[in-house]
Amino acid sequence: MYKSIPLDPQKREIRLLSLTPGSRDETVSAELFRASLDNNPGFSVLSYSWGPENDKVPIQVQGRELLVTRNLYQCLLNLRSETTPLTIWIDAVCINQDSNDEKNTQVPLMRDIYKSASDTFIWLGETTSGLDLIIDSVRFISCQEEGFHFAFTEFINLAWFRRTWIIQEFALPRQDPVFVCGSHHISWADLRKWWRLIEEPNGNVTHHSSWENKSPAWQNLHRVLSSLPLANLASLRSGFSSNIVLERGLPLSVLIAASEASLATDPRDKIYGLMGLANAKAKQSITIDYNKSVQEVYEEVSKYLIFVECKLNVLSNQSLDLEPQWEQNDITPQNPQFKLRQGTNVTSSWIRDLAHLRSEFKPRPLLPDGRARGSTYDASLGTKPTRGPECETRELSILGTEVDVIRECKRAWCMVxxxxxxxxxxxxxxxxxxxxxxxxxxxxxxxxxxxxxxxxxxxxxxxxxxxxxxxxxxxxxxxxxxxxxxxxxxxxxxxxxxxxxxxxxxxxxxxxxxxxxxxxxxxxxxxxxxxxxxxxxxxxxxxxxxxxxxxRSAFSTMNGWIGLGPDDMKEGDVVAILSGGDVPFVLRQCQCKNHYWLIGECYVEGIMYGEMMQALIKERVMPGNMFRIQ
Structure with missing residues (x-):
């Protein structure tokens, strides 16, 4: 089917879907045709969550059967008019998902596709009684009703809000998008006003000394609100309404921070789904290439953030989805071991696995992804990251200064x-x-x-x-x-x-x-x-x-420094200030003695604002090591 409608990347051609009118009981049918973005074709775009790949339903395209996810099928049923064709761009249908070469040329065009669209439809899913309550309460909210709290959680946990691609799909369109939930249509302006009304009482919850005594519905609502899904989207859309931001884009680190809780079917799309919003520096450095492995993409991004954006935040906020587990024979079960909830896409300690979401059992990083250099700490005294020769793949070679060796460490918290x-x-x-x-x-x-x-x-x-x-x-x-x-x-x-x-x-x-x-x-x-x-x-x-x-663990060093570090650190680990690092890091020497493993960021009292580096400069002593981290 796709071979009969080839695309010319030089002409910025895309495929559009013409959805044939029909009643809800009729077969969903459509026609694909080719159009060039340079000719300003009129079309709508769809933003949605693909849904499970193992649950597919047939539709008719070009007179042939095409399997689409049930979520997309339900969306088409609700969008289809009984009288008028709808011309729409849908990524899963208009791009040949089996061709990496086509994805490599079409994905970079998605920024322009969403900017050029006349309308944006955001499919949230089929409605339920709880979602009906949400839609009907956009203007009239009673935060004291228990049923509303559960319904709100159901709404904000809809798959669309957690999808990486929706960030550029939502931020770029010229016209405000329309949210579609079953037969309901709601404008972004109304939803934004509603969100502000919802968000305000949550501030009172976070400052309430006994909020844990609230009902389970209240606690669940608080956790959902704390993830700020709509707040992040609103902030990005507001930012891209500025012509300067729209033209220049945003730093990749800022986009990664905004999309931390987002999901992607293909882990590489955790990055590629953001490139349409990224600045020129990121686009020049990172090429969309689906022939690369997930680890290769994440390594490329991690090194870009360190050596081009000059930010080591990516080493501070290691994204692992962990859950606590206790030994069954543990007499005093206060110190659980943390196990991966899902497999990891990387094997190197320093490469961020961007597909892992922030777990509720992760420590809050000292340096969040979007934090500017020197705005929180300045352990390396504003130095730029100095890159060393990398002799092996998946190796980070970076200049640094050894602070001390861990003398003693103990876990600083308990959990039952x-x-x-x-x-x-x-x-x-x-x-x-x-x-x-x-x-x-x-x-x-x-x-x-x-x-x-x-x-x-x-x-x-x-x-x-x-x-x-x-x-x-x-x-x-x-x-x-x-x-x-x-x-x-x-x-x-x-x-x-x-x-x-x-x-x-x-x-x-x-x-x-x-x-x-x-x-x-x-x-x-x-x-x-x-x-x-x-x-x-x-x-x-x-x-x-x-x-x-x-x-975190409390620790002391051989020379008497005290601090807090990862709770899996050990005696004998090394504390080092890496060039370009706003905070120190805990490293563990490998058995080969030539490499280190990154254990994580740490706080060391007395060196966080460059005190040690200033003293070494004053003494004209600048001991430097080239740390090779695997």
Whole structure:
């Protein structure tokens, strides 16, 4: 069928589908024809989720049977008019999906296809009673009705919202798209207003101290809203309404961040589906080629982000879909092992598997994908990534500086099977950090490590808090300050602004609450505050600590640095600042001694803002290693 309608890439030709009018009971039939984008043909485009490949239904195209997914078939039934033909472009039908060569020429045209379309239809799926409620409540929302919360979750979890290709399909069209759900049609303007009304009460939920006591419907609604599917789409569409953005495109790292929760049938489309929105630098560096393996595509993208965009964020946010598993004979099941929920597409430790979605059991990265260089931390002092010779495939060779070797590490959190909450393990964290105040090989004096309730928890008044933090770089500080800055990663909840000084005094109250003492928290007389303000500060600090410690280990190094790193790090691992890196990384030497494995990003108190690099420059000592990472 496709051979009878060949396409000339030089003429920017595409195939269009003319959907024959008919009733719902009649066979779906259509005709394919060829058109050039240069001739401005009038046509609509369809944005939809393909659906399961093993569930297909026949339609008639050119008088021949063509199998399409049931989701597309249902869409065509609802879009088809009984009187008027519909000319529409549908990727699964208009592109020969069995020809990599054709996809290599047609996929780059998709940006222009969606820009040229007169109308965009977004197929969400057949309607249900719950979805009927959503459509009917676009203008009238009652957030107190339990049924609405479940219905909203059903709506926002529709497959279309999770598809990678919909990002450019939604962002580029000139006219606002129309959402189609069964027989319902709803404008983007109405849906956007509705979303803003829905989103606002969620902000109150995130700041509610006991939101976990809400109903399951409320909790589910909160998790769905936190993924911001419509907010990301609205932001992108708004951005591309600017002629400058439309002409220049966006950095690939920004697009990857916006599409983190998106799915793609072909894992390569996690990148190729974004290229229509990318800037010229990305398009020049990354060629759409479906003959490449998934790992080859992801390696190419990872190196582009590191050495062209000069951002090592891709190494911070390793996307693995993990779930906790406990040993059946575990007597105290508080430390699960994390197993892959699905197979991985890459074998190298540093190549991001972009097909894996963010798991609820992943730590929040210190450097999210879209974060600008130097806006959060600046451990490498603004240096550019320096690339070394790569002797082997799937190898990252990059200049860096070794900070130290891990002396001790322990998981900083606990989790109980069947429970959603996790909690900090201060029994592990505090003794480890206080031992770091003493040089390796030196036995610290015996201190009062036991509270009245038992365990190795410290009260905030005990003298070890006031020991000096031993590393020589950076401003002098006590262990008290080093610890509270470490367990917050020295940031407020947005992960951008530095932690305020009041965190220090509030942390004393937090630690006393942990051990059940209430006499150590005092507010200095010169500070004007209220009880309500102090309680709010305490709640803010608690949320920040809980968020940071999850899936991380507390560690100390041979020279007394303390920090937080991946919870699968080990003693003997190396902490290094890689050139171009805003944060340090934990590396593990391979048995061959010539290569390293990337374990993950880390926070090291006292070097996150370039203190160590500044000192080395001042001392005119710049030790550099070429790290070869596999």
């Amino acid at each position: 099977p069947g429970k959603i909450p996790y909690y900090p393990d201060w029994n592990a964290i505090l003794p480890l950090f206080f031992r770091a105040a003493h040089p390796a090989g030196h036995n610290p004096p015996i201190m009062n490590e036991t509270s009245e309730e038992g365990g190795n928890k410290r009260k905030s008044q005990e003298p070890e808090w006031d020991l000096p933090y031993p590393p020589k770089y950076g401003a002098p500080k006590t262990m008290r300050e080093a610890i509270w800055r470490t367990v917050t990663c020295d940031k407020v909840s947005d992960g951008i602004d530095r932690a305020p000084d009041y965190y220090g005094r509030v942390f004393d109250g937090y630690m006393d609450a942990v051990v059940g003492n209430s006499g150590g928290y005092e507010v200095p007389d010169h500070i004007e505050t209220t009880l309500e303000a102090e309680v709010s500060y305490l709640n803010t600090l608690t949320r920040r600590i809980n968020k940071i410690l999850f899936r």
